[in-house]
Amino acid sequence: MKLNWGTGIVLAFIGFISFIMYFVINMNTSEKYNTSLVTEDYYKAELEYQNDIDKEKNARNLAQNITWKRTEKGLEINFPESMDISQITGKVFLYRPSNEQVDFETAISLSHHNLLIPDKRLLDGRWNIKVDWQYRGKSYLYKKEIVY
Template sequence: MKFNWGTGIILAFIAFISFIMYFVIHMNMNDKYDTSLVTENYYKAELEFQDEINKENNAKALTTNISWIRTDKGLEISFPKSLDTNKITGKVFLYRPSNKQVDFETTISLSNHNLLIPDNRLLDGRWNIKVDWQYKGKSYLYKKEIIY
């Protein structure tokens, strides 16, 4: 076999294509490089986005919004003091972007305008908190990225 420019170019193409195919197959098969969507029902959540915007605007119109603080016992979420705690309903969803196995949702049950999420439920790192709540028939939404 005579080695000339044409043979060299063909071998270079074959080597390059093999190199690219190796990385494509390696990235698709390795669980370390998971490319799943943020939520399972992404398109359904997209259609409900305007409803979320309306709820967030309702929350911004309050004189005082929800606040949170890290305590020795866990994450303490405080609702506005001017509201009657018996009429507040809803859910709190904590989402961990790096690990969906630790995501959880809990219903709102307040004591003295506060909701405590125990420390043992939360790992250190970044969390997205979403509080979807209602008061006297009006819906509110509080979303925040927190570092715990």
Template sequence: MKFNWGTGIVIAFIAFISFIMYFVINMSTNDKYNHELVTEDYYKQEVKFQEDINKQNNAKNLAHNLEINKTNDGLVIQFPEEMDVTKISGKVFLYRPSDKQSDFETPISLSTHNLLIPDTRLSDGRWNIKVDWQYKNINYLFKEDIQY
């Protein structure tokens, strides 16, 4: 068999395809590479997207929206001063993009206008905060990404 440029091109194509197939199979089967969706029920949440937009618009129409401040004790979520704290309810979701096990949810239970999320529950890095709350039967949604 004679080795010419045509044979070299065929060998190069076969080597390139083998190289790509190795990486595709390696990435698909190796547990080190995590291929999770952002949430388990991603498609159900997509249907509720317009509802979330309406809640965010309600929050934008407030005179004072929520504020998130970092303190030595943890994160403080400050609710508007003009609202009665006994009529505020809802949940706070904290999502850690780099570590699914760190995600948690806490109910809103207020005695003052501040809700403290303890420093012990938060590790350094990026957090996505989602506060889904109600006041006088009006739903509000506040989202923010922070570096802790």
């Protein structure tokens, strides 16, 4: 059987389309390439974005904002020393961009001006930390990308 240039072009197109379809199907069905959204209900989160902007502005206007440091026991989040710790409430959310299974949220419960997140809960690498807290009826938000 003799192949002419028209048959060769058709076979090349069929091969190329098959190659592309294989990778499209493989990427969509394989658990290895599982992609996830940052948040499941991102439309609701978008509506709350102006509140977050206001909270961050409140936090920037503080004389002393939240700080963090890595200790041998874990991640230590320090709240302003000038505030009464019994009046501080809120939540700390740690988000790991590379693995949503290790994301977690914890309530703020202070006995001193710092909150310790144990080392065993954190993997080395990049984390996004979000501290949404209130003090005497005013809301604050601290967001930071950290490398632990």
